[in-house]
Amino acid sequence: MESDKQSTERQATILLVDDESINLSVFGQFLAPYYQILVATNGQRALQLAGGAPKPDLILLDVMMPDMDGYEVIGQLKADPKTGDIPVIFVTALTSDLEEERGLSLGAVDYLYKPCHLSILLARIKTQLELKHARDWLKNQNTYLEAEVQRRHQENQSVHLQLLQSEKLAAIGQLAAGIAHEINNPIGFVNSNLNTLNGYLCDVFCVMDAYNAALAEKNFSEEALQNLRTLKQTKQLDYLRGDIPELIAESMEGLSRVRDIIQDLKDFAHADKNDWELADLHKGLDSTLNIINNELKYHCTVHKQYGEIPEIYCLPSQLNQVFMNLLINAAHAIDTKGDIHISTGCTEPNVWVEIRDNGKGIAPENLPRLFEPFFTTKPVGKGTGLGLSVSQNIVRKHGGKIEVSSQLGQGSRFRVWLPIRPPESASTE
Amino acid sequence: MNQADIKILIVDDEPNVLKALTRLLKQYEPVTATSGEEALLLAEEHSFDLVISDYRMPGINGIDFLILFKRMQPDAVRIVLTGFADLEGAQHAINEAEVFRFINKPWSNLEIVNVVENGLAHKRMLLENRALADQVRAQQILLNEKEAIIKALEAEEPGITQVNWAQDGSIILDDEDFK
Numbered sequence: 001m002e003s004d005k006q007s008t009e010r011q012a013t014i015l016l017v018d019d020e021s022i023n024l025s026v027f028g029q030f031l032a033p034y035y036q037i038l039v040a041t042n043g044q045r046a047l048q049l050a051g052g053a054p055k056p057d058l059i060l061l062d063v064m065m066p067d068m069d070g071y072e073v074i075g076q077l078k079a080d081p082k083t084g085d086i087p088v089i090f091v092t093a094l095t096s097d098l099e100e101e102r103g104l105s106l107g108a109v110d111y112l113y114k115p116c117h118l119s120i121l122l123a124r125i126k127t128q129l130e131l132k133h134a135r136d137w138l139k140n141q142n143t144y145l146e147a148e149v150q151r152r153h154q155e156n157q158s159v160h161l162q163l164l165q166s167e168k169l170a171a172i173g174q175l176a177a178g179i180a181h182e183i184n185n186p187i188g189f190v191n192s193n194l195n196t197l198n199g200y201l202c203d204v205f206c207v208m209d210a211y212n213a214a215l216a217e218k219n220f221s222e223e224a225l226q227n228l229r230t231l232k233q234t235k236q237l238d239y240l241r242g243d244i245p246e247l248i249a250e251s252m253e254g255l256s257r258v259r260d261i262i263q264d265l266k267d268f269a270h271a272d273k274n275d276w277e278l279a280d281l282h283k284g285l286d287s288t289l290n291i292i293n294n295e296l297k298y299h300c301t302v303h304k305q306y307g308e309i310p311e312i313y314c315l316p317s318q319l320n321q322v323f324m325n326l327l328i329n330a331a332h333a334i335d336t337k338g339d340i341h342i343s344t345g346c347t348e349p350n351v352w353v354e355i356r357d358n359g360k361g362i363a364p365e366n367l368p369r370l371f372e373p374f375f376t377t378k379p380v381g382k383g384t385g386l387g388l389s390v391s392q393n394i395v396r397k398h399g400g401k402i403e404v405s406s407q408l409g410q411g412s413r414f415r416v417w418l419p420i421r422p423p424e425s426a427s428t429e
Numbered sequence: 430m431n432q433a434d435i436k437i438l439i440v441d442d443e444p445n446v447l448k449a450l451t452r453l454l455k456q457y458e459p460v461t462a463t464s465g466e467e468a469l470l471l472a473e474e475h476s477f478d479l480v481i482s483d484y485r486m487p488g489i490n491g492i493d494f495l496i497l498f499k500r501m502q503p504d505a506v507r508i509v510l511t512g513f514a515d516l517e518g519a520q521h522a523i524n525e526a527e528v529f530r531f532i533n534k535p536w537s538n539l540e541i542v543n544v545v546e547n548g549l550a551h552k553r554m555l556l557e558n559r560a561l562a563d564q565v566r567a568q569q570i571l572l573n574e575k576e577a578i579i580k581a582l583e584a585e586e587p588g589i590t591q592v593n594w595a596q597d598g599s600i601i602l603d604d605e606d607f608k
Contacts, residue, residue, distance in 0.1 A: 184512040188535030189449035195538045
């Protein structure tokens with residue numbers, strides 16, 4: 001097995017340090033068949049070889065040497081990170097416990113007395129080399145594992161972002177029919193009004209033409225004037241004069257509603273808005289309410305009780321996603337008719353946003369599973385089951401939390417707490 | 430039917446839609462309501478020839494409103510105007526509320542005017558039909574009465590109802606008549 005190891009792996013290198021060359025020769029010859037041997041007769045040379053290539057896997061170090069003794073050498077070896085990890089075995093004639101203690105405390109892995117059985121020496125060397133090999137392997141593994149963890153962490157981050165985006169788009173998809181209706185309605189009456197306006201203009205020009213004709217012919221007879229008056233009446237010019245500005249105002253209002261919905265949608269769907277910024281939560285709530293208006297207006301009455309809250313440092317589009325989830329859940333909890341109360345407030349160093357409904361409430365056995373991904377009590381196709389789980393992640397990322405309280409048959413209350421300034425770790429992500 | 434006498438009711442939760450449709454149907458001077466509930470209250474005070482209703486509204490929805498309206502004023506023409514068309518809703522509308530037409534939003538002005546005119550013509554025809562049928566029934570009753578009298582006479586005096594009329598209008602009496 002030993003020869004296998006030596007043939008498949010690089011042969012280990014051992015550095016022998018002894019001022020007496022006879023010792024070097026004895027050890028050297030004995031160990032040469034097993035290992036690559038380097039020799040040094042003094043501390044200086046030993047340090048040189050230790051720091052060079054090939055890097056020794058083990059050093060056999062004599063203690064008694066002129067100039068630099070063994071202890072000095074090991075001191076320098078350990079002080080240099082390049083050589084500090086090389087295991088050192090003291091081989092010395094200094095047979096005293098004190099010396100052994102000193103040697104071991106300086107970082108030597110073993111302390112052998114001369115003369116020693118060469119086979120024992122070999123065994124000790126083998127053990128230390130195996131240990132070193134194992135240590136090296138561990139170090140490599142650790143480095144590799146750490147890199148893996150980093151990589152997986154990165155992957156997680158990007159998957160997390162993808163999930164956020166998917167959940168957001170799924171929410172919008174569910175709302176699509178309602179949003180289309182909200183846009184369709186104004187377009188409908190604007191289109192109608194324009195057509196009507198077209199007709200009005202024809203009437204106006206008709207009357208104008210009649211006047212022009214009369215002027216051209218210089219026909220100001222009573223009959224002609226009466227005809228003009230009648231024409232004005234028939235074409236209802238007075239009514240048109242009053243109705244046209246109203247028509248235009250209503251149409252412009254309709255179009256600005258469409259513009260707002262589309263702008264709010266754009267803001268909401270905006271993908272990687274991962275920039276932390278100061279934001280007014282009330283604006284976010286209003287914008288979100290505008291998008292989901294169609295989901296709420298037929299069966300819910302929304303009551304806004306906005307308190308005085310400062311702008312907070314956050315990811316506004318992600319917080320809007322949280323608000324949308326909570327509001328839609330509230331709307332779905334209400335069967336025929338109900339109320340949703342939105343209130344906000346500030347309790348230093350946090351702000352809170354509370355969404356309360358008087359819908360059917362949450363069964364107590366479901367409460368602990370509420371934030372579990374994919375947990376839902378809704379029928380298939382109506383909701384992803386991810387809304388609350390994603391929301392909780394977002395709130396946690398902000399250093400906040402979501403509180404729930406609910407009574408079956410009475411309603412539910414969700415309160416989101418957010419710090420005005422997020423924890424360091426959050427904003428530096 | 431004089432235009433001014435025709436009454437049209439328009440129901441939609443969106444005021445701007447009511448304004449736009451009122452302009453379009455100005456000649457009929459339509460009455461408007463922003464909810465089914467409001468419209469039902471109006472229906473108690475006035476009778477209408479035609480009603481146009483939105484489908485999706487807060488409160489009572491358009492179809493349920495029309496079902497109730499139909500019970501109150503069965504002769505009025507019922508039209509649904511909607512941006513939210515689902516098959517179930519349409520079936521429900523046709524079967525239960527007996528809606529005359531379903532119009533999609535956004536509508537075309539011409540289409541609305543056409544449908545209203547067709548609807549009113551349809552109603553006219555129905556009413557005329559009914560009036561004629563009533564007349565026929567009344568006449569049939571008279572006829573039946575007359576027949577009954579003739580039968581009774583015949584039963585008493587057979588042959589009395591058979592009269593020989595001469596060319597000049599005089600009655601020819603046979604020997605048999607004196608038996």
